[in-house]
Amino acid sequence: xxxxxxxxxxVLVANRGEIAxxxxxxxxxxxxxxVAVYAGNDADSMFVEMADEAVLLVGDTIGETYLxxxxxxxxxxxxxxxxxxxxxxxxxxxxxxxxxxLEAGLTWVGPSPQAIEKMGDKMTAxxxxxxxxxxxxxxxxxxxxxxxxxxxxLRQASTRVGYPLLLKAxxxxxxxxxxxVHDPADFxxxxxxxxxEAVAAFGDGRxxxxxxxxxxxxxxxxxLADQKGRTVHLGERECSVQRRHxxxxxxxxxxxxxxxxxxxxxxxxxxxxxxxxxxxAGTVEFLLAPSGEFFFLEMNTRIQVEHPVTELVTGVDIVRxxxxxxxxxxxxxxxxxxxxxxxxxxxxxxxxxxxFLPAIGPLAVFRPPEGPGIRLDTGVREGDEVTPNYxxxxxxxxxxxxxxxxxxxxxxxxxxxxxxxxxxxxLRFLRELCDEEAVVSGATTTTTIDDLWPxxxxxxxxxxxxxxxxLAASAAEQFGLHRRSASTGQTTGEVAPNPFITLQRRYP
Amino acid sequence: MQHLFGSPDGPVEVTLTKDGNEFVLEGAxxxxxxxxxxxxxxxxxxxxLAHVAKVGDAWWVHLRGHTFRWERIEPGSTSADxxxxxxxxxxxxxxxxxVSPGQQVKAxxxxxxxxxxxxxxxxxxxxxxxxxxxxxAAGEQVMQGASLLELEESN
Numbered sequence: 001x002x003x004x005x006x007x008x009x010x011v012l013v014a015n016r017g018e019i020a021x022x023x024x025x026x027x028x029x030x031x032x033x034x035v036a037v038y039a040g041n042d043a044d045s046m047f048v049e050m051a052d053e054a055v056l057l058v059g060d061t062i063g064e065t066y067l068x069x070x071x072x073x074x075x076x077x078x079x080x081x082x083x084x085x086x087x088x089x090x091x092x093x094x095x096x097x098x099x100x101x102l103e104a105g106l107t108w109v110g111p112s113p114q115a116i117e118k119m120g121d122k123m124t125a126x127x128x129x130x131x132x133x134x135x136x137x138x139x140x141x142x143x144x145x146x147x148x149x150x151x152x153x154l155r156q157a158s159t160r161v162g163y164p165l166l167l168k169a170x171x172x173x174x175x176x177x178x179x180x181v182h183d184p185a186d187f188x189x190x191x192x193x194x195x196x197e198a199v200a201a202f203g204d205g206r207x208x209x210x211x212x213x214x215x216x217x218x219x220x221x222x223x224l225a226d227q228k229g230r231t232v233h234l235g236e237r238e239c240s241v242q243r244r245h246x247x248x249x250x251x252x253x254x255x256x257x258x259x260x261x262x263x264x265x266x267x268x269x270x271x272x273x274x275x276x277x278x279x280x281a282g283t284v285e286f287l288l289a290p291s292g293e294f295f296f297l298e299m300n301t302r303i304q305v306e307h308p309v310t311e312l313v314t315g316v317d318i319v320r321x322x323x324x325x326x327x328x329x330x331x332x333x334x335x336x337x338x339x340x341x342x343x344x345x346x347x348x349x350x351x352x353x354x355x356f357l358p359a360i361g362p363l364a365v366f367r368p369p370e371g372p373g374i375r376l377d378t379g380v381r382e383g384d385e386v387t388p389n390y391x392x393x394x395x396x397x398x399x400x401x402x403x404x405x406x407x408x409x410x411x412x413x414x415x416x417x418x419x420x421x422x423x424x425x426x427l428r429f430l431r432e433l434c435d436e437e438a439v440v441s442g443a444t445t446t447t448t449i450d451d452l453w454p455x456x457x458x459x460x461x462x463x464x465x466x467x468x469x470x471l472a473a474s475a476a477e478q479f480g481l482h483r484r485s486a487s488t489g490q491t492t493g494e495v496a497p498n499p500f501i502t503l504q505r506r507y508p
Numbered sequence: 509m510q511h512l513f514g515s516p517d518g519p520v521e522v523t524l525t526k527d528g529n530e531f532v533l534e535g536a537x538x539x540x541x542x543x544x545x546x547x548x549x550x551x552x553x554x555x556x557l558a559h560v561a562k563v564g565d566a567w568w569v570h571l572r573g574h575t576f577r578w579e580r581i582e583p584g585s586t587s588a589d590x591x592x593x594x595x596x597x598x599x600x601x602x603x604x605x606x607v608s609p610g611q612q613v614k615a616x617x618x619x620x621x622x623x624x625x626x627x628x629x630x631x632x633x634x635x636x637x638x639x640x641x642x643x644x645a646a647g648e649q650v651m652q653g654a655s656l657l658e659l660e661e662s663n
Binding site: 193196197200354357358360361362364365367388415416417419420421422424425427428431459461464465466467468469470471472473474475476477478479481482 | 509526559598623
């Protein structure tokens with residue numbers, strides 16, 4: 001009998017957008033039947049079309065839809081799905097959800113609820129890592145529940161930790177509930193704000209303090225662990241370039257990494273994973289100080305947004321490995337082999353010239369770059385509407401080239417070729433970032449963007465180009481181009497007809 | 509042929525001249541390709557294909573890796589910008605109102621905290637002045653472009 005038929009799981013993807021598409025594609029390639037779940041405002045989204053079956057989640061808010069565990073389990077039952085892949089965000093790092101999935105007799109594509117819990121609570125994770133001998137950032141955890149008592153305890157801890165410092169939510173992630181404080185005078189307001197954001201985002205207001213290690217690099221190690229007892233690392237990613245604590249530019253390998261340091265950090269990451277009996281794909285994040293010391297930041301117990309750069313330099317399909325591991329098979333990858341250089345940038349619907357404020361609007365034109373060495377992971381296509389309902393990340397543009405300078409050249413070319421009209425994006429910001437000395441030399445740190453543009457970034461088109469764009473806008477109006485569909489070049493007006501379109505219509 | 513566009517630095521007037529099937533502006537020429545795409549010949553001798561799309565009244569233009577947005581002002585229409593008002597940059601929810609009417613504020617002071625896209629955004633005073641009115645209370649939903657507060661500039 002065909003082995004695939006014996007253990008073929010039917011995968012429900014409990015996510016949306018770009019990562020849902022990424023996982024669905026891996027499932028289709030592996031021959032797994034797929035189920036999508038979606039909120040009403042996602043009914044026309046790409047991931048819904050991509051899945052074999054799709055189940056509507058009833059409700060108006062994210063809490064009532066993508067976070068509603070009961071509805072998602074029910075969707076698995078009604079469609080006969082046998083496994084749940086949570087993607088990232090949403091329920092991916094919720095130990096209670098992993099427990100519910102397992103109790104329903106379903107396969108959970110991820111680590112055990114115990115591992116998620118130990119790593120998910122950042123304060124517990126710091127304590128676990130200390131015990132496992134993994135270095136953590138100097139700092140203090142505050143366990144007070146009561147708001148006034150917690151703020152007072154934090155204030156006292158702040159004087160022991162010293163300035164500058166970082167306030168972080170114990171349940172945090174993605175920069176939410178996080179504040180950097182440079183001046184003791186700003187502490188109270190920052191602590192109250194961090195706590196409020198943490199309560200709103202995670203329902204848990206516990207905050208801890210870390211020393212802010214300025215001039216540090218953000219280096220993370222991808223790990224994979226299967227149920228046969230094998231735990232490996234897939235090398236590092238450098239994700240130092242961040243705005244408001246969200247990554248925008250990620251690469252592998254790290255531009256300043258040495259084989260010795262990679263080995264040391266890789267072994268620390270494996271020790272971290274083993275300390276919680278980790279299974280599946282995970283990422284151990286470190287800060288690499290200018291002194292060469294590295295400190296554990298946190299472990300993300302799920303697939304990571306920037307996983308593609310590791311895939312391109314190692315040749316490992318991390319999502320396929322997740323599916324294999326979840327079914328109890330051994331991982332398929334051999335010894336670590338790094339080849340060439342990969343860079344990812346995150347395309348956000350946001351106004352980089354206006355404090356990176358999220359933007360909304362139609363994707364009237366969405367024309368990604370093409371060519372050798374270019375990969376686009378997205379969940380949108382032309383004609384979609386960018387709404388304020390979800391995260392403003394539109395796509396991940398990833399390039400691979402034999403060397404880092406060539407990868408940067410390719411990224412510049414790809415970003416120039418990328419056309420998005422109708423919604424403001426950070427495309428130009430990303431393009432100009434690729435020219436900055438710190439990026440070119442690889443001397444990036446977590447404060448690079450703030451250091452480069454302390455008063456905010458603004459684009460610098462030449463006068464020639466700006467005038468030309470005014471000519472383009474005026475001439476477009478005169479030519480009546482607003483009456484034609486931007487995607488096909490098909491016209492409804494007086495512009496000369498294209499014979500090929502006519503042919504297509506006659507002989508479909 | 510005159511076209512008027514809004515910009516952060518004030519309205520921009522563009523006067524095109526027609527030359528056969530082409531439009532000319534200060535040495536630059538615009539024409540259509542046989543596929544109906546907009547092609548520009550720039551004064552520096554280079555040629556560029558422009559991607560354009562009109563969304564509402566705004567023309568979006570992609571040219572040599574840059575994206576421009578020009579809001580077209582139809583002849584006879586008046587500017588909606590009344591000045592002094594502080595508008596919501598995004599649809600969202602008011603988390604906190606930090607000032608009350610009559611209060612003196614300095615440029616850069618936080619006036620209101622909004623939550624949009626799951627992040628907090630501070631609405632700050634653009635100039636020194638006195639708060640003339642507050643239109644929303646904490647917990648209320650606001651639409652993009654909604655006037656949140658009025659600020660009377662002090663001289």
